[in-house]
Amino acid sequence: MVGGIVEQYDYDKMFPLYGFGGVDKFNGGTKVNHCFPLNGNPQKPFVQGVAGILGTYRQTLPNIKFSGPTYFGPILETFLNHCKQQFGKPNYNVLLILTDGTIHDMPKTKQLLVDLSAMPCSVIIVGLGDADFDNMEVLDGDSPNCLKDDTGRPCLRDIV
DSSP: HHHHHTTTTSSSSSEOEEEOOOGGGGGGOOOOOOOOOOTTTTOOOOOEEEHHHHHHHHHHHHGGOSSSSSHHHHHHHHOOOHHHTTTSSSOEEEEEEEEEOOBBBHHHHHHHHHHTTTSEEEEEEOOOOSSGGGGGGOOOTTTSSSBOOOTSSSSSOOOO
């Protein structure tokens, strides 16, 4: 449902699609990877529309062995690099993260979200399953509890 809404704002309907926290056996992986293109093409990780997202996910899912811990850092670094490449263009970027676990690299996650708060972007995090997602509340930058990284640097605006 979120993808259907976001898709309406994208002129070419091409979305980079990544997996994280799994072994991508489909593309020859043997170790847990925390940021891999689900279409197998690191240079062009794009798929067409929400239908392409769902189709690629369904095709790839049986070939991924999910594994913890959950690290957001690598996927947020990839998103930050993408946003930096788009900086100055009339683009707004949205990262949708579907996750089923507790974040195990919270300091890195906070630091990258603070970095991203200077970019034209938002991050949507959807928790799936019955895990305890309470510790993710700290990522919401609503006042007066503005998100800060471990050095005390605050987000410039609420992006999560």
